[in-house]
Amino acid sequence: MKKYLFLVVFTSCLSGCATTGTNVSEKQTAAFQVGVATESDVEGRLGSPQTKETDSSGTIKIGYVFAKASYKASTFIPVVGLFTGGLNEETNTVYFTFGSDGKLQKTSTQAGKIDVKTGL
Numbered sequence: 001m002k003k004y005l006f007l008v009v010f011t012s013c014l015s016g017c018a019t020t021g022t023n024v025s026e027k028q029t030a031a032f033q034v035g036v037a038t039e040s041d042v043e044g045r046l047g048s049p050q051t052k053e054t055d056s057s058g059t060i061k062i063g064y065v066f067a068k069a070s071y072k073a074s075t076f077i078p079v080v081g082l083f084t085g086g087l088n089e090e091t092n093t094v095y096f097t098f099g100s101d102g103k104l105q106k107t108s109t110q111a112g113k114i115d116v117k118t119g120l
Helices: 002-014 026-030 039-046 080-084
Strands: 017-021 051-054 060-071 086-098 104-117
Touching: 026 104, 039 060, 039 086
Parallel strands: none
Antiparallel strands: 017 060, 051 060, 060 086, 086 104
């Protein structure tokens, strides 16, 4: 029994996970009212954005990007990992668009999943 417990704990430690960016929830996004919130309001609550875009009309679009990557457990199994290993990545980006008056015009969300395969 102890051997199996050790194996489960050891495998759990190996199947690491990495995250980066700012994870903005739907609840956080909904807290900002269109026509009322400003860029300073958003940055004050969520911190500095990872992206910022300004167009010629004065419209500003800021984005908060979050990514989480985790290795597939099979990656760490000798020989098997060559055929079934890899990692799974999930991304979530929330955009806030502000008009030339500095007020929030709209929010939008982009989400994705990537299955990275390794091996032969």
